[in-house]
Amino acid sequence: MNYKLHIIIALLLSSIALVGQQVQKSTLGSVVLKNAEIYTITNGVITGDIHIDNNDIKAIGRDLQVQDATEIDCTGKRIYPGFVDSGCKIGLAEISSISLTKDFNEIGTFTPHMRALTAVNPSSVHIPITRVNGVTSALTYPEGSLFAGKAALIHLQGYTPDQMSGGFEAGVLKWPASGRRGRWDRRSDEDIEKDKKKALTKLNGFWKNVKVYSELDGDKGYNPQMEALESVANGDEPLLIEVNKKEDILAALAWVNEEGVKAIFTGVSEGWRVADSLAKYDIPAIVGPILQNPSRASDSYDAPYKNAGLLQQAGVLVAIRTTESENVRNLPFNAGFAANYGMGVEEALKAITINPAKIFGVDDKVGSIEEGKSANLFVCDGDPFEMKTRISHVFINGWNIPIESRQTLLYDEYLNRDPGLELKD
Amino acid sequence: MQQRSRLYLIASIIALTLQVFGQSTGDILIKNGTVITIEDGIKEQTDILIRNGKISQIGEGLSASNITEIDAEGMYVMPGIVDAHSHIGIDAVNEATNPVTAEVWVGDAINPFDVGLYRALAGGVTISHAMHGSANAIGGQCETIKHRWGDLDPENWRMKDAPRTIKFALGENPMRVHGEGKNVAPRTRMGIEQEFRRSFAAAKEYKAKKAKAGTTGQMPEYSLRLETLADILDGKIIIHCHSYRADEILMLMNVLEDYGVDKICFQHVNEGFKVAPELAEFGAYASVFSDWWAYKFEVYYSTAYNATILTRNNVITSINSDSRELIRHLYHEAAKTQRYGDLTDNEALKLITINPAIQLGIDDRVGSIKVGKDGDIVIFKGHPLSIYGTPQYTIVDGVVRFDINEDPDDIRVDVDPTVEIPAFYEQSVYDHEAEGCMQGVSTHSHQH
Numbered sequence: 001m002n003y004k005l006h007i008i009i010a011l012l013l014s015s016i017a018l019v020g021q022q023v024q025k026s027t028l029g030s031v032v033l034k035n036a037e038i039y040t041i042t043n044g045v046i047t048g049d050i051h052i053d054n055n056d057i058k059a060i061g062r063d064l065q066v067q068d069a070t071e072i073d074c075t076g077k078r079i080y081p082g083f084v085d086s087g088c089k090i091g092l093a094e095i096s097s098i099s100l101t102k103d104f105n106e107i108g109t110f111t112p113h114m115r116a117l118t119a120v121n122p123s124s125v126h127i128p129i130t131r132v133n134g135v136t137s138a139l140t141y142p143e144g145s146l147f148a149g150k151a152a153l154i155h156l157q158g159y160t161p162d163q164m165s166g167g168f169e170a171g172v173l174k175w176p177a178s179g180r181r182g183r184w185d186r187r188s189d190e191d192i193e194k195d196k197k198k199a200l201t202k203l204n205g206f207w208k209n210v211k212v213y214s215e216l217d218g219d220k221g222y223n224p225q226m227e228a229l230e231s232v233a234n235g236d237e238p239l240l241i242e243v244n245k246k247e248d249i250l251a252a253l254a255w256v257n258e259e260g261v262k263a264i265f266t267g268v269s270e271g272w273r274v275a276d277s278l279a280k281y282d283i284p285a286i287v288g289p290i291l292q293n294p295s296r297a298s299d300s301y302d303a304p305y306k307n308a309g310l311l312q313q314a315g316v317l318v319a320i321r322t323t324e325s326e327n328v329r330n331l332p333f334n335a336g337f338a339a340n341y342g343m344g345v346e347e348a349l350k351a352i353t354i355n356p357a358k359i360f361g362v363d364d365k366v367g368s369i370e371e372g373k374s375a376n377l378f379v380c381d382g383d384p385f386e387m388k389t390r391i392s393h394v395f396i397n398g399w400n401i402p403i404e405s406r407q408t409l410l411y412d413e414y415l416n417r418d419p420g421l422e423l424k425d
Numbered sequence: 426m427q428q429r430s431r432l433y434l435i436a437s438i439i440a441l442t443l444q445v446f447g448q449s450t451g452d453i454l455i456k457n458g459t460v461i462t463i464e465d466g467i468k469e470q471t472d473i474l475i476r477n478g479k480i481s482q483i484g485e486g487l488s489a490s491n492i493t494e495i496d497a498e499g500m501y502v503m504p505g506i507v508d509a510h511s512h513i514g515i516d517a518v519n520e521a522t523n524p525v526t527a528e529v530w531v532g533d534a535i536n537p538f539d540v541g542l543y544r545a546l547a548g549g550v551t552i553s554h555a556m557h558g559s560a561n562a563i564g565g566q567c568e569t570i571k572h573r574w575g576d577l578d579p580e581n582w583r584m585k586d587a588p589r590t591i592k593f594a595l596g597e598n599p600m601r602v603h604g605e606g607k608n609v610a611p612r613t614r615m616g617i618e619q620e621f622r623r624s625f626a627a628a629k630e631y632k633a634k635k636a637k638a639g640t641t642g643q644m645p646e647y648s649l650r651l652e653t654l655a656d657i658l659d660g661k662i663i664i665h666c667h668s669y670r671a672d673e674i675l676m677l678m679n680v681l682e683d684y685g686v687d688k689i690c691f692q693h694v695n696e697g698f699k700v701a702p703e704l705a706e707f708g709a710y711a712s713v714f715s716d717w718w719a720y721k722f723e724v725y726y727s728t729a730y731n732a733t734i735l736t737r738n739n740v741i742t743s744i745n746s747d748s749r750e751l752i753r754h755l756y757h758e759a760a761k762t763q764r765y766g767d768l769t770d771n772e773a774l775k776l777i778t779i780n781p782a783i784q785l786g787i788d789d790r791v792g793s794i795k796v797g798k799d800g801d802i803v804i805f806k807g808h809p810l811s812i813y814g815t816p817q818y819t820i821v822d823g824v825v826r827f828d829i830n831e832d833p834d835d836i837r838v839d840v841d842p843t844v845e846i847p848a849f850y851e852q853s854v855y856d857h858e859a860e861g862c863m864q865g866v867s868t869h870s871h872q873h
Contacts, residue, residue, distance in 0.1 A: 095720070133764075179849040245851070246849075297540045297847040299835075301753065302547070326719035327716060327718075336813075337812070340815060386811060387764045388764065406726075407728040411698075411734065411765075415734050420702045421702045
């Protein structure tokens with residue numbers, strides 16, 4: 001072998017090595033997932049194939065023959081629709097102790113015109129870490145006092161917020177709360193009551209203006225706060241109302257009935273105490289995290305585990321959330337705890353798939369595996385609530401997502417560190 | 426008024442009942458369970474006899490007269506879960522007034538009324554390491570407690586003869602509290618190294634003066650801080666050090682090597698995976714979160730595969746809670762190592778049983794099911810590493826402290842007769858703010 005050939009071989013080898021190190025990208029195309037157990041959610045469990053054509057589920061059936069499609073053998077595997085976290089801060093917060101990396105809490109009591117979608121960071125390191133656990137979509141929401149802004153449903157794939165948008169945005173109201181904010185909250189009961197009343201007065205004053213504004217005709221000038229809530233006042237758009245304590249839930253319920261507001265309650269940690277009232281007025285509930293402490297020292301240790309199931313059994317449309325940013329990946333385990341403590345697997349699955357899709361009005365696109373819906377789904381080797389189960393493929397809007405994140409890359413690099421203990425010469 | 430006196434009466438009856446129930450050891454026979462021994466494989470259809478709080482027999486077809494029996498047919502029986510990092514059951518966490526406070530001891534602040542202790546039992550945790558916080562480079566001494574819920578005497582909560590432990594802390598917390606907060610050193614990781622060197626040098630000198638007192642006739646002025654530091658140098662206290670970054674972990678091992686100290690368990694140790702070979706060579710232990718990260722900059726480059734990488738590099742590793750929420754499902758946290766890594770069932774369960782017991786120096790007493798060990802047992806319906814695993818009974822020293830069938834909603838033992846309904850805590854902020862390592866330090870962000 002001559003000298004030149006050596007160089008050529010060396011160059012070839014190094015270019016292969018470089019290719020190997022390249023960041024994997026998502027791909028789009030025509031893919032057939034062969035021979036899987038398909039947990040459709042809305043149509044039982046089917047054994048068969050799924051044809052994904054670009055963004056959508058083109059066909060579901062046995063022995064699908066599609067020319068030029070990439071085939072993925074899924075024998076012995078299961079397919080589920082992508083899981084939806086119905087309340088979290090993914091993309092809006094990167095490092096929680098550093099306030100400049102947090103974009104969910106604008107200054108002001110009335111900031112309904114703030115839009116979470118504007119501030120979603122498509123490059124957040126949290127996103128790949130989340131989606132490899134089968135969570136493909138999330139309602140990411142702002143937080144503050146009273147009207148904090150608009151939450152946005154996003155899919156966890158895309159280079160811009162608009163590419164990620166799931167087609168649903170809704171205002172967030174933090175209902176004036178009469179609970180304590182934490183163990184450090186040392187306010188007297190009287191002060192808590194006073195603060196709550198003050199907040200209620202503010203809310204009602206502001207809401208009166210919104211209603212007047214919504215009834216005005218013609219050019220209303222620049223009034224972004226009013227404009228942001230106009231459709232809520234008209235009953236065209238729902239309002240997400242964060243409310244947890246029993247008395248507060250009942251007060252909020254009276255308010256939405258009085259004002260004719262189409263409400264979705266969020267948090268709802270004492271929902272189990274008033275489940276019948278929520279069911280009676282058809283208010284959907286987004287509960288969670290399931291893995292949280294009981295709200296009162298006198299409550300049973302498993303009250304938070306059971307809340308979602310008790311609401312569902314009372315007839316409430318229930319979805320589950322994590323409220324996390326970096327650990328939205330724990331959504332399936334939150335649902336798993338709800339399943340184990342009374343809700344059952346089938347209903348717990350619905351609470352992170354079709355139920356949020358219905359609540360957000362996007363069930364024509366997401367939440368189940370049906371022909372014509374967006375291809376948001378994942379392939380795994382067992383029960384997705386089990387920690388031991390492995391996820392091998394994730395598709396978001398048809399994009400085949402690489403099963404890697406910074407955390408898996410660190411694993412690959414450090415499992416057998418080289419050099420180990422040797423020192424540099 | 427009548428209402429109030431009735432409540433007083435109820436409260437005192439509860440207290441009385443619990444006092445009786447509060448006896449510290451008991452006899453019990455657990456029949457026909459699938460016994461996960463941890464150190465001796467899995468034994469199907471096996472009985473465990475506990476006498477006077479100790480495991481006296483393991484085998485098939487055991488019987489005993491006049492004894493409480495639990496039918497564990499179809500259930501999993503495993504050792505009580507040990508949490509190597511917790512702050513429940515204590516009223517004070519941080520003495521944040523000085524970068525070195527080796528003289529203080531959380532054992533002075535045990536609170537048997539903390540309902541979090543019962544909730545931990547409901548998650549199968551029989552022992553927790555009640556730790557000082559992480560405000561100081563050298564914090565206070567900690568206490569290993571047994572969850573004897575219902576026993577109202579703090580003295581009975583101590584695990585007698587458990588080795589002494591002390592909290593150290595590296596990185597952002599001591600830097601923020603002292604450097605940023607008070608403009609005194611340490612403000613950097615360099616400064617933190619010097620806190621340890623200065624303290625150990627002082628302790629060495631103190632020891633030398635004491636040793637020479639026989640000839641000089643002059644004892645040094647008594648200092649509990651220096652006495653404690655001297656005990657660390659003498660290997661009488663295990664260091665449990667709050668740490669995150671690889672560089673600071675290496676720094677502390679270098680300091681300890683210079684002073685001949687070898688008993689160290691790194692806590693949190695999110696970047697332990699980067700220096701796993703060095704940790705293994707030193708013989709240091711690691712006690713980690715399953716998946717917490719990104720709550721501050723020093724944990725931004727973390728991986729949930731940490732426990733797996735450490736285990737595969739032969740570092741004795743545990744999974745801890747540092748949280749009154751996570752402590753309720755450590756079995757679930759341990760199971761995450763089967764998603765993030767490939768630990769076997771037994772390797773995953775060791776992370777919450779024998780390994781934390783080794784780290785606390787109590788592995789001769791607990792952490793596995795073995796004749797002669799303490800009767801600390803948890804019985805699960807469903808496998809403990811499954812999402813459908815549910816603790817049914819938690820037994821401490823042969824006394825059933827949690828029974829899912831005898832589990833009243835209101836379990837408090839400090840019922841305040843003047844309050845009919847206890848305070849409601851708004852969710853999601855309850856746990857994350859000022860609840861962990863930085864309790865008692867004025868900050869409202871998520872700090873551990």
